[in-house]
Amino acid sequence: MSNPDTSKSVELEFSKKYNRDHAQQYASKHSETLSRRLSNWREQRIARSSLKLAGNPKSVLDLPCGAGRFLPLLAEQPNRKIYAADYSEDMLEVVKQACDEALVQHVELFQSSAFDIQLPDNSVDCIFSMRLMHHIGNPENRAQMLKEFYRVSADTVCVSLWVDGNRQAKRRQKLEKKRQAIDPDKYNQNRFVIRGEQIEQEFMDAGFNLLGSFDFLPYISMWRIYVLKK
Numbered sequence: 001m002s003n004p005d006t007s008k009s010v011e012l013e014f015s016k017k018y019n020r021d022h023a024q025q026y027a028s029k030h031s032e033t034l035s036r037r038l039s040n041w042r043e044q045r046i047a048r049s050s051l052k053l054a055g056n057p058k059s060v061l062d063l064p065c066g067a068g069r070f071l072p073l074l075a076e077q078p079n080r081k082i083y084a085a086d087y088s089e090d091m092l093e094v095v096k097q098a099c100d101e102a103l104v105q106h107v108e109l110f111q112s113s114a115f116d117i118q119l120p121d122n123s124v125d126c127i128f129s130m131r132l133m134h135h136i137g138n139p140e141n142r143a144q145m146l147k148e149f150y151r152v153s154a155d156t157v158c159v160s161l162w163v164d165g166n167r168q169a170k171r172r173q174k175l176e177k178k179r180q181a182i183d184p185d186k187y188n189q190n191r192f193v194i195r196g197e198q199i200e201q202e203f204m205d206a207g208f209n210l211l212g213s214f215d216f217l218p219y220i221s222m223w224r225i226y227v228l229k230k
C-alpha cells in the first residue's frame with residue numbers, strides 16, 4: 001500500500017451521505033422494483049461488454065464498489081484478482097453482509113478515496129468505476145481523479161457517467177434549472193450531465209486513448225460507459 005498523499009485529497013459533499021442507513025438502502029435499491037431490476041440487468045450487460053473491450057483484464061479494481069453490485073459480474077472470469085474499494089466504511093460493511101461469503105473472501109476489500117487510491121502505481125490491469133463520475137461537476141476534480149486512475153491502472157479504465165445528446169439528459173437539465181429557480185439559496189446540485197465532447201477531451205488530456213463506449217439506451221438514456229486505454 002502507498003502512503004496517502006494528502007495533497008491529492010478532494011472531499012466532495014455528496015461523499016458524506018453514504019452512512020449506515022443510506023448504505024443499507026443502496027444495497028436493496030437496484031432490486032426493489034421491476035424497472036430497477038431491468039435497469040440493473042441492462043447496466044450489468046453493458047458493464048460486461050466494457051470489460052470485454054478492455055481485454056477481460058486479469059486484475060480489476062472496483063471503485064467505488066458501493067454495496068458490491070458488480071462483484072458477481074467481476075468474478076465471472078475465473079482467476080481474476082478483484083480489488084474493491086469505497087470511500088464509505090459503512091458501504092464496505094454492507095458488502096460483507098449483503099454479498100455471498102465465498103465471493104467476499106475472494107475480494108480484497110479496502111477503504112479508499114478515488115482521489116487518493118491506496119494502491120501503488122500500475123497495480124491493477126483495469127479500474128472499473130461505475131456511478132461516481134456523474135457526481136463530479138468540477139472539471140479540475142475530474143482531472144484529479146483521472147490522474148489517479150492513470151497512475152494506478154496499468155492498462156485500462158471502464159468508467160460510467162451521464163452524457164448529453166439524449167432525451168433523459170434534456171429532461172434532467174430542465175429539472176435542474178427548475179430546482180434552481182424555485183429555491184436558489186438551497187439549490188445544491190450533486191449530479192451532473194457532462195457534454196460527450198468535453199469528457200472525451202478530458203480523458204485525452206489525462207493521457208488516455210478512447211477504446212470505445214456503450215450506451216445504456218442510445219438517444220434515450222444519459223448513462224454511458226467509456227473504455228479508456230493508457
Ligand SMILES: C[S@@+](CC[C@H](N)C(=O)[O-])C[C@H]1O[C@@H](n2cnc3c(N)ncnc32)[C@H](O)[C@@H]1O
Nearest residue numbers: 015018064065066069087088091113114130131
Ligand atoms: C452511486 S454509488 C455507486 C456504487 C457502485 N459503483 C454501483 O454502481 O452500485 C456511489 C458510491 O461512491 C462512493 N464514494 C463517494 N465519494 C467517493 C470517493 N471520493 N471515492 C470513492 N468512493 C466514493 C459512495 O460511498 C458510494 O458507495
